[in-house]
Amino acid sequence: MSEQEKLNTKEQAEQELYLQAASWVEKLACGELDSLSKRRFSHWLEADPKHAELLHSMIKTWQDPALTKALAAYQHSPFKRWRLSFLQWPKVWLKVQWAGAAMAFSSVLMLVLYLGDSSMFSSPVPYELKTAQVSSMQQELDDGSVLDIAPDSQLTVFFTADKRQVLQGEGAAYFAVAKDKQRPFEVRLDQASVVAVGTEFNIDRDPDLIDITVYEGAVQVQASAAGPTVLLKTGERIRIQQHKLSKVHKVDLQQLVDWRSGWIEIENETLAYLLHRLNRSALVPVSASAELADLRVAGRFELANTEQTLSALTEAYGLTLQHNSSGIRLSRSASQLQ
Numbered sequence: 001m002s003e004q005e006k007l008n009t010k011e012q013a014e015q016e017l018y019l020q021a022a023s024w025v026e027k028l029a030c031g032e033l034d035s036l037s038k039r040r041f042s043h044w045l046e047a048d049p050k051h052a053e054l055l056h057s058m059i060k061t062w063q064d065p066a067l068t069k070a071l072a073a074y075q076h077s078p079f080k081r082w083r084l085s086f087l088q089w090p091k092v093w094l095k096v097q098w099a100g101a102a103m104a105f106s107s108v109l110m111l112v113l114y115l116g117d118s119s120m121f122s123s124p125v126p127y128e129l130k131t132a133q134v135s136s137m138q139q140e141l142d143d144g145s146v147l148d149i150a151p152d153s154q155l156t157v158f159f160t161a162d163k164r165q166v167l168q169g170e171g172a173a174y175f176a177v178a179k180d181k182q183r184p185f186e187v188r189l190d191q192a193s194v195v196a197v198g199t200e201f202n203i204d205r206d207p208d209l210i211d212i213t214v215y216e217g218a219v220q221v222q223a224s225a226a227g228p229t230v231l232l233k234t235g236e237r238i239r240i241q242q243h244k245l246s247k248v249h250k251v252d253l254q255q256l257v258d259w260r261s262g263w264i265e266i267e268n269e270t271l272a273y274l275l276h277r278l279n280r281s282a283l284v285p286v287s288a289s290a291e292l293a294d295l296r297v298a299g300r301f302e303l304a305n306t307e308q309t310l311s312a313l314t315e316a317y318g319l320t321l322q323h324n325s326s327g328i329r330l331s332r333s334a335s336q337l338q
Helices: 003-029 035-047 049-061 065-074 081-087 101-115 271-278 306-317
Strands: 127-130 137-140 146-149 154-159 164-168 171-176 185-189 192-196 200-205 209-216 218-222 229-233 236-241 263-270 286-288 296-302 319-324 327-332
Touching (some): 003 035, 003 154, 154 171, 164 171, 185 200, 192 200, 209 218, 209 229, 229 236, 271 296, 271 306, 296 306, 306 319, 306 327
Parallel strands (some): 286 327
Antiparallel strands (some): 137 146, 218 229, 263 296, 319 327
8 A cells, every 4th residue: 555545544534533523522412312322422432542532622622713713604504503502602592592402511511521631632623514405505614715515515624734625425516715835625525536725616526427627726636546646727627437537628617607607508418417416406306217317418407497497308308207206207208119
């Protein structure tokens, strides 16, 4: 194993540990653990002394003004309400009468007493940015970077003194990265990664592929930790599929239509590609029958106007719509099957 692979493996292990600890803090803050969770929590604490140290450090980090500022924008978000109640405890408790807050505080207080005052290493807490279907979000991070997050998308932000890292799940996000040569900004997508110092780029991910487009500056792209690195510059796009990089394609940024406009413009993509993006804003889920898996489609479609998009698809490709309890299903018309 190369030194770079060892470093990547170590970083992934650290990320997993932080996420485990954050998960336990969240469970404790929601109330008393059930008997099974108590046993699992006890085993997790005993597995490594660092687990207890990290939990204790996280609780102290909740009082960190920088972390409070980073999460302050989510004060009205249902995804982070319980965290804000603790992060802003002195101010918010007087304004927000949240049922269960006292119980959550008691749980955390018990944890502090249980762990004691042992020495700790300072470790910031990862936090999640998540959007529901139909709803997009713009969020400024504590380094000044700004993220535009598409509907039905998820990111986990993890900043330390020497690195800025975001873990992106499925969905899309546009990154306007603040310059910081001492702390490169890395977006991890399982094995793949995109690294920038100060630039603007868009990442659009579905279960089958990842598209990266650079709007300003340059980024380094890898499809896997052991794979080659490609420098992607302004006006270029690359696709990651099956852990491999495609050729670099030029795009006209002046004419480019991306999800932020509320539209999608595609050429020779699969129907599945279109439906993944349409479903982020669709009120009713849309799927397709197996025989349409490889159907190639093209056109310009309004993401939030599902009815109009489906009407255009049925007319252009001879498809039929079936409404059922689970949503809308596209299939071949009878004439197409004959």
